[in-house]
Amino acid sequence: MLKIYNTLTRKKETLKPIKPKTVTMYSCGPTVYNFAHIGNMRTYIFMDILRRSLKFCGFKIRGVMNITDVGHLLSDADEGEDKMALAARRQQKTPQEIADFYTQVFFEDCKKLNIGSPEVVPKATEHIAEMIAYVEGLIKGGYAYETDDGIYFDIAAFSSYGALSRLDLEEQIAGARVEVNSQKRHPADFALWKKAEPNHIMQWDSPWGRGYPGWHIECSAMAKKYFGKVFDIHTGGVDHIPIHHENEIAQSEALEGCKTVQYWMHGEFMLVDGGKMSKSLGNTYTVKDLQERGYSPLSFRYFCLNAHYRKKLNFTFEGLSAAQTALFRLYVQLFKHKSSAAKTDADVLARYKDEFISAVTDDLNIPLCLGILWTMLKEPFSADIYKTALEFDTILGLNLAEVREAQDETAAPIPDEVITLARQRQAAREAKLWAESDRLREEIAQLGYAVEDGKDGYKLKARN
Ligand code: AMP
Numbered sequence: 001m002l003k004i005y006n007t008l009t010r011k012k013e014t015l016k017p018i019k020p021k022t023v024t025m026y027s028c029g030p031t032v033y034n035f036a037h038i039g040n041m042r043t044y045i046f047m048d049i050l051r052r053s054l055k056f057c058g059f060k061i062r063g064v065m066n067i068t069d070v071g072h073l074l075s076d077a078d079e080g081e082d083k084m085a086l087a088a089r090r091q092q093k094t095p096q097e098i099a100d101f102y103t104q105v106f107f108e109d110c111k112k113l114n115i116g117s118p119e120v121v122p123k124a125t126e127h128i129a130e131m132i133a134y135v136e137g138l139i140k141g142g143y144a145y146e147t148d149d150g151i152y153f154d155i156a157a158f159s160s161y162g163a164l165s166r167l168d169l170e171e172q173i174a175g176a177r178v179e180v181n182s183q184k185r186h187p188a189d190f191a192l193w194k195k196a197e198p199n200h201i202m203q204w205d206s207p208w209g210r211g212y213p214g215w216h217i218e219c220s221a222m223a224k225k226y227f228g229k230v231f232d233i234h235t236g237g238v239d240h241i242p243i244h245h246e247n248e249i250a251q252s253e254a255l256e257g258c259k260t261v262q263y264w265m266h267g268e269f270m271l272v273d274g275g276k277m278s279k280s281l282g283n284t285y286t287v288k289d290l291q292e293r294g295y296s297p298l299s300f301r302y303f304c305l306n307a308h309y310r311k312k313l314n315f316t317f318e319g320l321s322a323a324q325t326a327l328f329r330l331y332v333q334l335f336k337h338k339s340s341a342a343k344t345d346a347d348v349l350a351r352y353k354d355e356f357i358s359a360v361t362d363d364l365n366i367p368l369c370l371g372i373l374w375t376m377l378k379e380p381f382s383a384d385i386y387k388t389a390l391e392f393d394t395i396l397g398l399n400l401a402e403v404r405e406a407q408d409e410t411a412a413p414i415p416d417e418v419i420t421l422a423r424q425r426q427a428a429r430e431a432k433l434w435a436e437s438d439r440l441r442e443e444i445a446q447l448g449y450a451v452e453d454g455k456d457g458y459k460l461k462a463r464n
C-alpha cells in the first residue's frame with residue numbers, strides 16, 4: 001500500500017488508481033525559453049522518485065510531461081511579454097530554435113541526474129487544435145466569454161474555485177497582482193486564448209482570429225488528449241498550487257462535469273542561501289554550473305534525496321560538498337561489500353528491506369531510506385548487502401551498480417581517501433576541468449597511487 005500526500009485534501013491517502021494496476025500521471029513540464037535551474041531540477045527529481053516508487057510498488061505508469069514551447073506571458077496572471085518571444089528576440093533566433101535548444105539541454109540534465117523520461121512528452125505547439133477544441137467546449141458550456149483581446153474563463157461560473165489552495169478569491173487576486181482589464185467580468189478570470197497583434201511572434205488560426213493559447217489550457221488539453229476525462233496523479237512545484245493548478249481544475253472540471261484529478265502532489269521549493277533563487281541575485285545555478293565547480297550531478301541528486309520532497313531545501317555549496325563526500329563514501333563502502341565473499345542472514349536482509357519499503361510507502365520518505373541504506377552498509381561486509389543495496393537503488397537512482405574501483409588483488413586495499421580523490425577527479429574530468437583534474441592526480445600521486453584512464457573508466461594502482 002502506497003500512501004501519498006494529496007494537496008487537495010491535505011492528507012496522506014492510500015493510492016488507489018482508477019485502473020487497478022496502472023497509474024496515469026501528469027507532470028507540469030519545463031518552459032523551454034531558458035536553462036532549467038537546480039530548483040526546477042529538484043521538482044523533476046521528485047517526479048522521478050515518485051515514478052520509481054510506483055514501479056517498485058508494482059504499478060505500471062503512463063506518465064505525461066508537457067514541454068511548454070509556446071512560451072507564456074511574463075506572469076502567471078497573463079500579463080507582460082511572452083517569455084519565448086523575448087528570448088527569441090534577444091538571441092535573434094526563431095522560437096522553434098530557442099525551444100529545441102533548451103529542450104535538448106533539459107533532457108541532457110535529466111539524464112545526468114538519472115531522471116527517467118515520462119512515457120509521453122508532448123509539445124504544446126503540436127496540440128494547438130486540442131486547445132482550441134477545449135476552449136470551444138468551455139464557451140459552449142457557458143464557462144468562457146470573449147473580449148476584444150481574447151477568450152476568458154468565467155470564474156463566477158465555477159463555484160468551487162480556490163479549493164486546492166484554500167485561498168479565497170480576494171487573497172488569490174492580491175497574491176497574483178492581477179491587473180484589472182476593463183472587459184473582464186472578474187479580475188481573476190484568466191485567458192484561455194489570446195488574440196494576437198500582427199507582430200506577435202507565435203500565432204495560429206482559430207475561430208476567434210489569429211492568436212495563441214493561454215498557459216493553463218496547455219496542460220488541461222494535453223492531459224485530456226492522453227488520458228481522457230480523468231487521471232490519477234498530477235505533479236508540479238508548490239508555486240503552481242494557487243494559480244496554474246487552480247485554473248487547471250476549474251477548466252477541466254467545468255468541461256468534464258466531474259473531478260478530473262484524483263491526487264495532487266507538489267514538490268516544495270529549493271532556496272539558495274536561505275532565500276529565493278532569482279536571476280537578479282545571480283544565484284540561479286544550472287547542473288552545468290555545479291559540474292564546472294567540480295560536483296558530479298549525482299551528488300546534487302543525493303543532496304536532494306536528503307530532504308523530504310514536502311520540505312523546503314536550502315541549497316548551499318557547503319551542503320553540496322557534504323553530499324558529494326557522503327555519496328563518494330557510500331560508493332567506497334558499497335564496493336567493500338561487493339568485493340566480499342561472505343554472506344548475510346536472510347532475516348537480517350529482510351528486516352532492512354521491510355524498513356525500506358515502509359519508508360518508501362509512507363509518502364516517499366527518502367531521507368529515511370538513505371538512513372536505512374547507511375545502517376545496512378555498516379553490517380559486516382557481504383555481497384548480499386551489496387545486492388540488497390542495488391534493489392534500493394532502483395528507487396534512489398544513484399548508479400550504485402556502476403560502483404567499481406580497480407583494486408589489484410595482490411595489493412593492499414586502497415585507502416578510502418585515495419578512492420574519494422579519484423572520484424572527485426572523475427567528476428572534474430566529466431566537467432572538463434582539466435587543471436583541477438591534474439591537481440587531483442598530483443594529490444593522489446602524493447599518497448602513493450597512480451590513476452590510469454581507460455575506456456571503461458579509471459583504475460588506481462599503487463606506485464612502486
Ligand atoms: P517552469 O519551467 O518555470 O514552469 O518550472 C518548472 C518546474 O519547476 C515547475 O514544476 C515549478 O513549480 C518548479 N520550480 C520552479 N522554481 C522552483 C524552485 N526554486 N524549487 C523547486 N521547484 C521549482
Ligand code: ZN
Binds near residue numbers: 027244
Ligand atoms: Zn501545468
